[in-house]
Amino acid sequence: METSRRELLKVGGLAAVSGLAGCATATGINPLIPPVAKVIQDPAQVRTTPAVMGAAPTNHFNAREKPTYVPQNTDPLSFSIADNLFWNDIMMEHAMFFVQLMPGPELAGPRGQAEEFQRLFTRQLELSRDIRPDNFMAFNRASIDLAKRFSDYKKTMREQQASGKVRTLVWPLLFTHTAREADRFSARLDLYNRRQIELDRREVVQFWGTTMGEHSAFIAHLLDPDEKLLIEQANRLEKTFRQTGPRDVPGDDIMKAAHEVLDFKTIGEKGIYEGKIKSIISPPLASHVRREAVRFIDELKRTQAG
Numbered sequence: 336m337e338t339s340r341r342e343l344l345k346v347g348g349l350a351a352v353s354g355l356a357g358c359a360t361a362t363g364i365n366p367l368i369p370p371v372a373k374v375i376q377d378p379a380q381v382r383t384t385p386a387v388m389g390a391a392p393t394n395h396f397n398a399r400e401k402p403t404y405v406p407q408n409t410d411p412l413s414f415s416i417a418d419n420l421f422w423n424d425i426m427m428e429h430a431m432f433f434v435q436l437m438p439g440p441e442l443a444g445p446r447g448q449a450e451e452f453q454r455l456f457t458r459q460l461e462l463s464r465d466i467r468p469d470n471f472m473a474f475n476r477a478s479i480d481l482a483k484r485f486s487d488y489k490k491t492m493r494e495q496q497a498s499g500k501v502r503t504l505v506w507p508l509l510f511t512h513t514a515r516e517a518d519r520f521s522a523r524l525d526l527y528n529r530r531q532i533e534l535d536r537r538e539v540v541q542f543w544g545t546t547m548g549e550h551s552a553f554i555a556h557l558l559d560p561d562e563k564l565l566i567e568q569a570n571r572l573e574k575t576f577r578q579t580g581p582r583d584v585p586g587d588d589i590m591k592a593a594h595e596v597l598d599f600k601t602i603g604e605k606g607i608y609e610g611k612i613k614s615i616i617s618p619p620l621a622s623h624v625r626r627e628a629v630r631f632i633d634e635l636k637r638t639q640a641g
């Protein structure tokens with residue numbers, strides 16, 4: 336299954352979708368809901384924050400105000416600081432979501448483990464402010480160990496949920512999705528410890544394309560069934576990122592699609608915080624997927640610059 340998915344995801348196939356929709360957008364979403372298309376992006380929501388040594392950890396922020404950290408310079412230290420500040424926070428939030436989605440006394444066991452991961456990543460995020468040239472490799476190794484442990488937990492829980500051995504409110508695909516993010520985090524840190532920081536465009540498009548497609552699917556399933564237009568948009572985005580055939584498309588189409596999914600998430604986040612969209616999407620979850628889209632665009636830009 337993984338192989339065929341990989342085949343499908345090769346650098347998009349976005350042209351097929353824009354051709355299908357016969358419109359100027361890469362994903363075909365905007366013409367569907369003109370009022371949404373007219374919403375101007377809130378620059379604060381799409382802004383990146385260069386990560387500097389000693390940057391404050393983000394876990395005391397309102398989720399909507401959390402910075403999206405990106406490397407300030409092109410060296411392993413800068414990439415390490417940015418990734419530890421970004422991903423340790425993302426991992427902490429995964430654990431927080433699992434805790435929320437594992438109610439009741441019968442789930443006390445896996446919920447307790449998730450609570451422990453939430454504590455561990457909160458601490459690792461706080462410690463990230465002390466990353467320096469002389470300790471970043473050791474710090475990366477500690478983050479790698481933690482991320483691998485969390486990835487193992489997610490993969491085990493995925494099997495248990497899929498086979499009905501446990502009954503949480505976490506979809507198997509959400510365990511798979513968040514385990515992949517943990518694996519990507521540790522794989523990148525491992526590269527930095529070998530003095531490699533380059534981003535491979537195909538890998539960036541495949542990892543983030545898969546991620547954006549699955550986010551769209553999650554959003555479609557968490558919206559109130561009455562939010563038909565938004566569900567339709569989410570389905571179109573999912574199709575763009577997950578179900579299109581392999582083909583070489585110009586880089587601009589990927590970037591365009593990335594901006595469209597970010598627009599959709601930014602608008603969705605605003606509506607969720609303001610209580611204008613009916614859903615069971617928590618505000619921190621809305622911010623979480625929006626920040627990951629901001630990261631996607633940043634990494635995509637870096638592959639073009641390189």
Ligand SMILES: [Fe+2]
Pocket residue numbers: 425429513516623627
């Ligand atoms: Fe995530």
Ligand SMILES: [Fe+2]
Pocket residue numbers: 512516546550624627
């Ligand atoms: Fe994600």
